Amino acid sequence: MTAQLLNGKQLAADIRSRLKEKIAGFAAAPGLAVILVGNDPASEIYIRAKQKACAEIGIRAEAFHLPENTSQAELTHLINRLNNTPEINGILVQLPLPRHLNEKEILLAVAPEKDVDGFHPYNAGSIIQKRAGAFAPCTPKGILRLLDTTGKDLNGLNAVVVGRSQIVGMPAAHLLLNRNCTVTITHSHTQNLQKICQTADILIAALGKPEFITGEYIKPGSIVIDVGINRTENGLKGDVNFAEAAKIASYITPVPGGVGPMTIAMLLENTCEAFLKQHRS
Ligand code: NDP
Numbered sequence: 151m152t153a154q155l156l157n158g159k160q161l162a163a164d165i166r167s168r169l170k171e172k173i174a175g176f177a178a179a180p181g182l183a184v185i186l187v188g189n190d191p192a193s194e195i196y197i198r199a200k201q202k203a204c205a206e207i208g209i210r211a212e213a214f215h216l217p218e219n220t221s222q223a224e225l226t227h228l229i230n231r232l233n234n235t236p237e238i239n240g241i242l243v244q245l246p247l248p249r250h251l252n253e254k255e256i257l258l259a260v261a262p263e264k265d266v267d268g269f270h271p272y273n274a275g276s277i278i279q280k281r282a283g284a285f286a287p288c289t290p291k292g293i294l295r296l297l298d299t300t301g302k303d304l305n306g307l308n309a310v311v312v313g314r315s316q317i318v319g320m321p322a323a324h325l326l327l328n329r330n331c332t333v334t335i336t337h338s339h340t341q342n343l344q345k346i347c348q349t350a351d352i353l354i355a356a357l358g359k360p361e362f363i364t365g366e367y368i369k370p371g372s373i374v375i376d377v378g379i380n381r382t383e384n385g386l387k388g389d390v391n392f393a394e395a396a397k398i399a400s401y402i403t404p405v406p407g408g409v410g411p412m413t414i415a416m417l418l419e420n421t422c423e424a425f426l427k428q429h430r431s
Contacts, residue, residue, distance in 0.1 A: 153374070153399040156296045162411035165295075169418050170207035179210040180425035182240040182266065182417075183232045187225065187251065188218040192381075193244045200242070203414050209421055212238065218248055225251060226259050233261040239428055240266035240421040245317070263427060266420035269317065277324045283427070285420050290322035292412025293354060293375050294329070300373060300401050305330045308349050312336050312363065312389070313356035318377055322354050343367075353399075355389035365394030374399040377409050 204211035268287035276284030313319035356377035378389030388405030
């Protein structure tokens with residue numbers, strides 16, 4: 151292996167410990183409302199991990215576990231109540247929601263200043279317009295932090311993002327563009343994906359297909375960020391074939407231990423920022 155590991159687990163631990171010190175100096179504990187509708191096993195695992203991470207650094211996570219048949223009106227009512235609860239600084243609605251619920255409308259109901267996931271259109275648009283103080287979505291924000299640990303100047307680098315979801319691909323592309331990368335966004339209709347990826351100084355793989363990105367996709371010396379979390383018969387796999395890519399790239403994130411821990415660390419950071427903003431105003 152030639153590539154250096156971008157150790158998200160370690161970086162996330164450092165960030166969490168800095169946040170813990172910071173929170174110890176706050177007048178009150180920041181509050182995060184964590185809403186889960188239904189019994190999706192993967193969502194339950196994510197929620198528990200987020201609650202544990204909150205507790206460890208002094209954020210008060212309040213869980214709202216609602217039944218599968220919760221109506222749009224009931225969920226909206228809860229969010230409105232939390233929007234108006236001063237002790238709650240951040241609101242997280244675990245996705246995906248059950249199919250009968252309108253996800254876009256639910257995300258719109260969260261007050262932008264409590265939208266610590268960064269999914270509200272106000273926050274999404276603010277990234278595009280480079281408005282200061284908006285919440286960036288946690289996974290893309292964590293990706294940028296990992297890139298910064300390489301010490302490389304991102305200015306002018308070619309970045310290729312594979313995947314255009316609202317929670318990962320698109321915001322990652324905008325954050326990279328804001329750092330003056332030349333960004334190509336690719337998706338399931340893209341032609342010649344392999345050729346496009348071969349131009350990437352920074353390759354962000356966020357397509358949700360285990361080990362889809364093989365060695366042939368990788369530009370020698372590039373930085374490869376593997377966002378994928380795919381549960382397979384052979385265990386947890388990223389979207390990148392790690393063994394092949396690591397021989398060619400100069401930096402690479404592992405799965406697990408790369409982007410995943412950074413996503414949670416950025417949620418904690420956004421919650422702290424929400425607390426501070428709400429206490430300043
Ligand atoms: P989505 O399913 O919402 O989006 C996948 C994207 O990949 C779509 O834009 C899709 O294109 C594109 N795509 C699918 N197949 C191909 C292909 N063959 N070639 C090129 N593009 C393709 O997934 P998410 O963005 O939510 O998540 C992506 C991955 O990241 C998943 O494995 C997920 O589990 C993981 N994830 C990890 C997180 C972490 O913290 N590490 C956090 C969030 C997600 P189109 O738009 O045309 O359909």
